[in-house]
Amino acid sequence: MKELTIRLDNGSGVPLYEQIYRFIAEEIGAGRLHTGERLPSKRALSRHLRVSQSTVETAYGLLTAEGFLEARDRRGFFVLPMQALQSPRPAPPREKPTQAEKPQAPRFDFSTSSVDTEVFPYKTWVKLFRETLYTHPDLLGRGEVQGEASLRQALSGFLYQYRNVRCEPEQLVIGPGVDSLLADLFTLLPQGAAIAAEDPGYQGIHRIGHRHRLSILPVQADEQGMQVQALRQSGAKLAYVTPSHQFPLGITMPIGRRSALLNWAGEQQGRYLIEDDYDSEFRHDTRPIPAMQGLPGGHRVIYVGTFSRSLAPSLRIAYMALPAELLACYQQAFYHGGNTVSRFEQQTLARFIQGGHFARHLRRAGNAYTRRCQALREALLTIPGARICGHEAGLHFMLTVPHLPEQALLQKAAEAGIRLRGLSEYCLQAAPLPSTLVLGYAGLKDEQVIPAVDILRRAWCG
Amino acid sequence: MKELTIRLDNGSGVPLYEQIYRFIAEEIGAGRLHTGERLPSKRALSRHLRVSQSTVETAYGLLTAEGFLEARDRRGFFVLPMQALQSPRPAPPREKPTQAEKPQAPRFDFSTSSVDTEVFPYKTWVKLFRETLYTHPDLLGRGEVQGEASLRQALSGFLYQYRNVRCEPEQLVIGPGVDSLLADLFTLLPQGAAIAAEDPGYQGIHRIGHRHRLSILPVQADEQGMQVQALRQSGAKLAYVTPSHQFPLGITMPIGRRSALLNWAGEQQGRYLIEDDYDSEFRHDTRPIPAMQGLPGGHRVIYVGTFSRSLAPSLRIAYMALPAELLACYQQAFYHGGNTVSRFEQQTLARFIQGGHFARHLRRAGNAYTRRCQALREALLTIPGARICGHEAGLHFMLTVPHLPEQALLQKAAEAGIRLRGLSEYCLQAAPLPSTLVLGYAGLKDEQVIPAVDILRRAWCG
Numbered sequence A, B: 001m002k003e004l005t006i007r008l009d010n011g012s013g014v015p016l017y018e019q020i021y022r023f024i025a026e027e028i029g030a031g032r033l034h035t036g037e038r039l040p041s042k043r044a045l046s047r048h049l050r051v052s053q054s055t056v057e058t059a060y061g062l063l064t065a066e067g068f069l070e071a072r073d074r075r076g077f078f079v080l081p082m083q084a085l086q087s088p089r090p091a092p093p094r095e096k097p098t099q100a101e102k103p104q105a106p107r108f109d110f111s112t113s114s115v116d117t118e119v120f121p122y123k124t125w126v127k128l129f130r131e132t133l134y135t136h137p138d139l140l141g142r143g144e145v146q147g148e149a150s151l152r153q154a155l156s157g158f159l160y161q162y163r164n165v166r167c168e169p170e171q172l173v174i175g176p177g178v179d180s181l182l183a184d185l186f187t188l189l190p191q192g193a194a195i196a197a198e199d200p201g202y203q204g205i206h207r208i209g210h211r212h213r214l215s216i217l218p219v220q221a222d223e224q225g226m227q228v229q230a231l232r233q234s235g236a237k238l239a240y241v242t243p244s245h246q247f248p249l250g251i252t253m254p255i256g257r258r259s260a261l262l263n264w265a266g267e268q269q270g271r272y273l274i275e276d277d278y279d280s281e282f283r284h285d286t287r288p289i290p291a292m293q294g295l296p297g298g299h300r301v302i303y304v305g306t307f308s309r310s311l312a313p314s315l316r317i318a319y320m321a322l323p324a325e326l327l328a329c330y331q332q333a334f335y336h337g338g339n340t341v342s343r344f345e346q347q348t349l350a351r352f353i354q355g356g357h358f359a360r361h362l363r364r365a366g367n368a369y370t371r372r373c374q375a376l377r378e379a380l381l382t383i384p385g386a387r388i389c390g391h392e393a394g395l396h397f398m399l400t401v402p403h404l405p406e407q408a409l410l411q412k413a414a415e416a417g418i419r420l421r422g423l424s425e426y427c428l429q430a431a432p433l434p435s436t437l438v439l440g441y442a443g444l445k446d447e448q449v450i451p452a453v454d455i456l457r458r459a460w461c462g
Helices: A016-029 A042-049 A053-065 A122-135 A149-163 A178-187 A204-211 A228-234 A255-267 A324-334 A343-354 A357-380 A406-415 A446-461 B016-029 B042-049 B053-065 B122-135 B149-163 B178-187 B204-211 B228-234 B255-267 B324-334 B343-354 B357-380 B406-415 B446-461
Strands: A069-072 A076-079 A172-175 A194-199 A215-222 A238-241 A272-276 A301-306 A318-321 A387-389 A396-400 A436-440 B069-072 B076-079 B172-175 B194-199 B215-222 B238-241 B272-276 B301-306 B318-321 B387-389 B396-400 B436-440
Touching (some): A016 A053, A042 A053, A053 A069, A053 A076, A122 B122, A149 A172, A149 A301, A149 A318, A178 A204, A178 A272, A178 A301, A178 A324, A194 A204, A194 A228, A204 A215, A228 A255, A238 A255, A255 A272, A343 A357, A357 A396, A357 A446, B053 B069, B053 B076, B122 B343, B149 B301, B149 B318, B149 B343, B172 B178, B178 B204, B178 B301, B178 B324, B194 B204, B194 B228, B204 B215, B228 B255, B357 B396, B357 B446, B406 B436, B406 B446
Parallel strands (some): A194 A215, A194 A238, A238 A272, A272 A301, B194 B215, B194 B238, B238 B272
Antiparallel strands (some): A069 A076, A387 A396, A396 A436, B069 B076, B387 B396
């Protein structure tokens, strides 16, 4: 293990950890640090370079996140082989990857699919899980195709109370994610059936449609949501929309547009709206916006939601409420199948909801997210010219910084070690608002808000 | 709540619980017992009729299983509305439903997809789950698309050791069931691609193929497994086979047929064998049969397996080992997706395997199943003319009772309250062996073996 002597320049404006990070990355790239070689411990290097240990920590963390180093338990940091850098990397479930996408947690997490792991109710969850396992040996057997009756019962009550969704437990289908439920739904459609999707919008819908040999038609979303006229012209039978908190624009669809969409669906047999209510549990103002499914004409709405945002992405529990006639098709097609969500976790979740723990959790998490959203907005608005919209609900909003084009904003942020997403990532034919980024804040720690924004300000205005 | 006065005839040869069951079912059918009405408690009725409480229990259990009654916690048994009997019922994941298919556990469980819930290692599982949840807050975030690295690591070691499967953790994909993994695989195939499936064989493959607009071609399986000549003629690119324990025939494919299939796959680019090793963990003789994937030419084998049989159907964890070139396609297609299995349970399972608990569990469960298989075979072979085959491995075998046609065997068993499956359920074009049934015994309790066989003997020979 060699000592690393790095010339650090306090006056350069480049943060010290950044200088350490770049030096080591270059050494590895140039092969002067070899695969498998062990780096100095954080303490050793910080003492050697006379910088704080957290500075070295940040640098090592970044190098690890980018696949240059590997941390081995209690044994320190080791140089990884270069090809590790080329290997394909998994991306967040609901987004297109940027070049800089990394498997490990980035330095600051602005992704739109993370949650705050500190608000998760560990104790209650383990307790309920344990109870479930001990009291229900029968749970080891195969369950109902649509999911556990107890969970569908609890869910139907919850959705009515919180979202004004009108559905019987019998109409609910439990699945391991919204994507999987949509995939199941798509297998019920005739080959080549066309589905309209918001543009800008969730890109996953295009991948799922493509996989199932259906055509997904991008339909312009304006400041109210999907344009009904454009929807008509598309000739689609189904329309996938996110009325509570448009993804990624963050807008809430006004009642007028909702009615117009419901009317469109009502005009012809076999027309349906897919309402993805993915993060509607969180609103940062007082107005509760009931789901479209509960409005007159809502019997033409396929309502989908998930616990990925409200509890944790790793739980893999989502749900879909099917209109009667689609339910019949579903039951015929999947009659022989088995549900694909762990019965233990379904039952645990049912107890979690029925015991009132979920409502409590939503209040706690909601407050935490509201505070963080507020703090992040205030910090960002100190950036000259910065504008924010779409922050009233959910766990992400749009940030516009007019004096630089989107690509420059992304690149400068990346150079400072912060990965962000540009609005254009979510656009197919629609022209993205210029200089606009999509920021998720659920995975950002409260104490990270200020430092993260400081780095962005320096990167963009320095 | 009315008293039930039932004339019981000890001499009729019809078991007492059967008489009670029939009486109450008739009362409900005739509307003399009304919807919502509460039945006498087991104790009350057993005292009233002067029969043992277990007799009443069996009758109530059967009535509940068949949807006549509903058991409410601590409050007793209540009459269900009649239409409950018509409602569609979920079926076992890997089988076609019979008319008599029921959601709850039938009186005696001969289904081929149950497990012995008594051998499940509850304590260890809860302990490891708890550890996982407490030590890994990061598990609340999104995981790797192919599944948890720790589980794939543990699995690749286990599969090599137990099945001689040669695969890197990177080649493994974790999914919520074999059906789901096959469905993902099928989305990678060109539209209309043809897949050969064993006939008789697992019917699920036809449903999945149909859903993904692929043609599944039934190819005759003889006493050695899929016929290679017929496979050639089918023109299929892929072949789905179950060499370790053919489903449902129960035969183990000899090495000659395996090589022939591997040669077929090796002859042309893009040809693959799908090896479903669904219950290979259990063998009731000494010979260990390594997986086809580990043989020369095995690089053309897509190896799939599941924990449904070896641990529990409700866990929803299965796996697939992909050949390099398919892995590339998979990673490209699913790059943006999220894995659909709970990360908590994946990590718990990884610890379960790494800690040696799984190996221990397989030994314990294996011994229990071997004993039960032996006891059941001995009992069944007392039925005049009965023959058994396919019992060397797995958790089911074939029973032939020559003096009655299959339909009569099924019907007489059903009249006696026992649901069985005939071989013809698994045949498309192939002519099923006459008078042959497929019996699974994993879900059958040891103490049920003798009474169950007694009922069958009386039903078939009485």
